[in-house]
Amino acid sequence: MEPAEPSTPTIRRVLLTSFFVDVLDVAMNATIAIITGSVVMLAETLEGFADMCSAGLLLLGFKKSTRRPNKLHPFGFGKEMYFWSTLAAFIMVAITATLSFRYGYEEFNNPSEVKHIAVAIIVLAVAVATNGYSFMLSARKLLEGKPVQKLWEAFIASPHIAPKSTLVLDAMGVLAAVFGLLSLVLYLITGNSQFDGVGAMLVSLVLVASAVVLLITIRSLVIGQSAPREIERRIRDAVRELPEVRHIVGMRTMMLGSDKLLVNIDVHLRDGMSTDQIEEVVEKVRETAEQTGDGFTVHVEPDPEHHHVQ
Numbered sequence: 001m002e003p004a005e006p007s008t009p010t011i012r013r014v015l016l017t018s019f020f021v022d023v024l025d026v027a028m029n030a031t032i033a034i035i036t037g038s039v040v041m042l043a044e045t046l047e048g049f050a051d052m053c054s055a056g057l058l059l060l061g062f063k064k065s066t067r068r069p070n071k072l073h074p075f076g077f078g079k080e081m082y083f084w085s086t087l088a089a090f091i092m093v094a095i096t097a098t099l100s101f102r103y104g105y106e107e108f109n110n111p112s113e114v115k116h117i118a119v120a121i122i123v124l125a126v127a128v129a130t131n132g133y134s135f136m137l138s139a140r141k142l143l144e145g146k147p148v149q150k151l152w153e154a155f156i157a158s159p160h161i162a163p164k165s166t167l168v169l170d171a172m173g174v175l176a177a178v179f180g181l182l183s184l185v186l187y188l189i190t191g192n193s194q195f196d197g198v199g200a201m202l203v204s205l206v207l208v209a210s211a212v213v214l215l216i217t218i219r220s221l222v223i224g225q226s227a228p229r230e231i232e233r234r235i236r237d238a239v240r241e242l243p244e245v246r247h248i249v250g251m252r253t254m255m256l257g258s259d260k261l262l263v264n265i266d267v268h269l270r271d272g273m274s275t276d277q278i279e280e281v282v283e284k285v286r287e288t289a290e291q292t293g294d295g296f297t298v299h300v301e302p303d304p305e306h307h308h309v310q
Helices: 011-036 039-065 080-109 117-143 148-157 161-190 194-222 229-240 275-290
Strands: 245-255 261-269 296-302
Touching (some): 011 039, 011 117, 039 117, 080 161, 117 161, 161 194, 229 261, 229 275, 261 275
Parallel strands (some): 261 296
Antiparallel strands (some): 245 261
């Protein structure tokens, strides 16, 4: 009997896992930074704080994005996630990365002794494991059953901004902890406390790189990214199954949030239908397209060149 494949986690679970992992990181790293006096651990605390704030903002954005449409926002609030993701990237660059690099540079120029270095190494190893688990959860959400080799392709194409953001944040957490771990191990081996400052500066560079990746990812969605090809293909196949539809003239899509999509379909209908029949078929096409996914808003335009009877 083959083992069952793990189910795809929900966006809420991904966000909550990332948030609580970051809370744990901040608590552990802040404590160890005080005990050891290590700038690397201070940078790790700042990195964890950036992740925690970012995950918290994404949770807030996720909650706001589920509000019902109103007169001012007829297509809903799905793009709330884009705003909060942008704010999260700003926090990483403007606050935490700057402070991490500053403290690391000062430590490099004026190195000081790090106490209880073995404890710091253990805590960083734990951070690699916890952030790694959160990273895998985000990856599973983006892959949605696809093989892990498709992760980069899924990251580029997926409209799910929340797991894309947490994937970057968790990868940042893993890399920052690894760089911190290496710098402290080198300090332990060589006795050169400048490695503590180097590790903090490396953590700051990881923060900057992660923020840039986030902003690039968000930009495509903000300016109107279309739906993934798999979703568009599913809509086309469903509409083509209708006997009244001769062919699809064109289709345009735009993501309105992680699970919200605006669809405009131009269809060529069977000739000889009356105006009332055309209206019924247009409604049927709309319902068929909307049933292919949750949160789809579909607008159907019959081809004006086809012949019909009054």
